[in-house]
Amino acid sequence: MRRLVFGACMALGVLTAWADFELTGSTPLPVIVIPAAAAASTELAAQELSAYIAKASGVTLSTAREPSTAPRQIVLGTVATLPESPAAIRERLTKAADDAFFIQISDERLLIVGKDGVAELYGVYYFLQHYLGVRWLAPATADDDGEHVPKQSKISLPAGELFRQPHFAVRRLDQVGSAWNAIPKHGVTWAVRNGYQIATPYSIPVSNPALTEFYTPRLPPYLTSSAGGHTTFSAAVPAKEYFDEHPEYFTFLDGKRVLFDGGHKGVYQYCISNPEVQKLVVEKICQQIAEHGVEKATYCFGMTDTSVGWCECDACRALDPPGPYHYLNISTRFHKVVQAMSAQVYARYPKARLSTWAYHTYRENPDGVQHDPRIRVYYCIHGRCYGHRLDDPSCRRNRQQLELLNKWRERSSDVYLYEYSTCTPTLYVPNERVQAQEIRLYRDWGLTGTKFEALYADSHFVGAKNPSRKDIFPSNWQWLYVTGQLLWDPDLDVDAMLSEIEGLYYGAAGPAMSKYHGLRRRLWENTPHCMGYPTGDQRRPNLLNQPGSREELLRYLAEAETLAAGDAKVMARLARDRRYLEDYWIAPNDEMRAKASQTLMAPTTSEKVTIDGDGSDKAWVGAFYTSDFRESFTPEKAVIPERLQTTVGMLSDAENLYFLVTAMEPNPAGIVTKATEKDGTVWSDDAIECFLYPPSADNSYYQIVVNPRGVVFDAINPGADASFDSGVEAKARILPDRYVIEMRVPAARLAPFRRGEIWRVHFARNRRQEDAAKNFSLDAVAYHDTSSYRSLAIGSPYLANGSFDDLDENGKPVKWTVSKAEVRGEGPNKALEIAAYGHAYQLLTDRDLWQSPQPRPIVVTFRASGQGKLNLSVLRYTDTPDAKAKHGYQRAVHPTLRLASFDLAEEPALFTASYMIPAGEWAGIMFSTDKKAILDDVAVTLE
Ligand SMILES: [Zn+2]
Ligand SMILES: [Zn+2]
Structure with a gap:
């Protein structure tokens, strides 16, 4: 019986002289020892370690606090709480990234030490994965633990050392879309076990000890107090307190100071150029830092969640780029203000953990703003397509996203992504391999990490908008699993990981399910359609277009069910896959086919x-x-x-x-x-x-x-x-x-x-x-x-339904506005018959034809027959931003242009007309006739 002497382990080299550490199977059993003043995360680490050793071996190890005289010890703690741990280890951890840990195994001791709180918990989870083979495959449900724990009566650990730090500092899986006071315990527990950081409830209510008890041991110290975001201005300058006395702190619209709704409760538009307003925000941040300490307080500059109502006072307008004011680019103004406020905070706290949103209308690259290199940019990549890899040149949306992101990367060395993956119906999406490639791109681009939104299945969802939301998380368990691992080590072999976890998850049905998911991935990776906020999902309905693909998937499932017969747990998992396939692949494909026109x-x-x-x-x-x-x-x-x-x-x-x-x-x-x-x-x-x-x-x-x-x-x-x-x-x-x-x-x-x-x-x-x-x-x-x-x-048409094959439930051609015009004919023979003084009109809304600073030459082609004349006119508009207008802009209608007039005959003929859409205008095309026209195959091409 002796007190453990830390000095015995001298260096970090190879410890060949040591023998294996007998974890179980020899007496006396080792004791888990935690510091007298252990952090909550260390206590949780001890519980988890003891629980999984018991599950694996049937042996329950006891836990004691320091000082302990146990001859064989498993010591858990952090650099701060284990001051007697080897200096070399502490030094290495101090210099390492957040969440780094060190595992040292000798014949008499297993040491797991984290850089700071929660790092030792990540260390214990990694220890269980690496040495005991434990896998947390899918989040637990009421009747399925979703995990794999290999049984072994005698666990012996090879002597040695292991240092690990995450490649990415930001690896967030943030709870969204659900009530904060209902903890999604299974989901959050799974996330931390797989190396993710979890979301901080913006303020854990003190009155709810259950929240504190659950989150405190799992939240890294640097995430225990975070604030800002949409409430940046409203929390520091609450309207209730300030509006009456200082209306000049609030937005100036139509010649007066008003309370303009900022899109969230209690959030308004402010006069952000006002130095007093900025000072109040700075005070609020410094107060938070003083209260929690500079290491524990993170603050993110953000703003309202609306695109309108920006202050029009002279001082605010002076911050905007030269030229006409555009509500969609408030970015320069916002980031100049962030620059000013962050400078004041850094003057007092040089190590303050500050970040800023590049989001919504303030995501564009700001003119002439250079942020302090210490500030982290949180780039919200809304609008990206999840159907294509972010650098896929064939995806127009991602080309634009990447261009914007690259400009931010030039501006800042500390950029991470906020993924909008759950605003998209990412249901049953086998995105694992594409995600792995993207994580390697993030590494090559020097990004700080990525933050995903999580609709944890055991959340209490707010509202009943979309019942499929609760399937997003569990139907993508492989994607989420490999992402968690890759954010620590982007070089891990994703195919090997998938083969391992799917083999463990499906047991005897593994071989059939590996073919099943292999085919799903092939279909997913090779379908050309896009998916992603805000334009929804064109990809999923098209995944089963290839003849025989759905039958092949169903055949593999049936084969899997035969292989797993008698194994209730695996059968239940297969039933889930079958339901996901039916609901999220087959049904949308059937629906799309039913709606598909003859085109x-x-x-x-x-x-x-x-x-x-x-x-x-x-x-x-x-x-x-x-x-x-x-x-x-x-x-x-x-x-x-x-x-x-x-x-x-x-x-x-x-x-x-x-x-x-x-x-x-x-x-x-x-x-x-x-x-x-x-x-x-x-x-x-x-x-x-x-x-x-x-x-x-x-x-x-x-x-x-x-x-x-x-x-x-x-x-x-x-x-x-x-x-x-x-x-x-x-x-x-x-x-x-x-x-x-x-x-x-x-x-x-x-x-x-x-x-x-x-x-x-x-x-x-x-x-x-x-x-x-x-x-x-x-x-x-x-x-x-x-x-x-x-x-x-x-390809995809610039003009929709030019064949008039698609009719709505009233028999009108979709996408067209028609008057005195009817679709005649059946099947592919359909054409639009326009009667005297009738017309058919369509606004050109393809992205390439939107109002833009460049003129765009187009050619309109169509077939027509009939009597009298067919006139082709162009309706012209210009939209100008206007913060007070309902949709944020005013539409000016220009005089209609008669482009051409054609003589019709009974025999159909092909006609064309060219037009240059002027800079700064939208165009719509309109067909009209004085007698009778039969119109078909209208196409617009961009020259
Ligand atoms: Zn102002
Ligand atoms: Zn795409």
């Missing part, structure tokens, strides 16, 4: 498509598919039988259209392919026919026929002139149950080919087998009936 699409791909007839390129995951084939020559026009199902996938890039045809064939031996030469009689073989009808003045259209040996016939029509060469590249394969044809059509050689164009296309399948099933085509439309071809939108 076909050729989404733009940035991936390479290799024409080899196997359709395995990643790009095909993001393609648009149709399989609406019917008998074309029979009176019944029956739907193609299941055994012959035929699917066409479509894609485009800047110059080409790509098609992938999969034709099921139960008797491949009977396939007829007599044609062996280009432009031979391919149409009399088993073959796929493809018709392309670009908007062309001479009404010519192209026919391409390919047989299952890849032999091509192509011709220009009318006239079937086979001397024409489309340049198509086609490859085909015959498989045991189908044949596949992949082709690339250099469409730009056939007609102007740009994003926003609407072409017409048609597909047919010729079958030459002995049985009755012979000829099929899309919608049963005859091969050369160009008037009934489907519309094909190249």
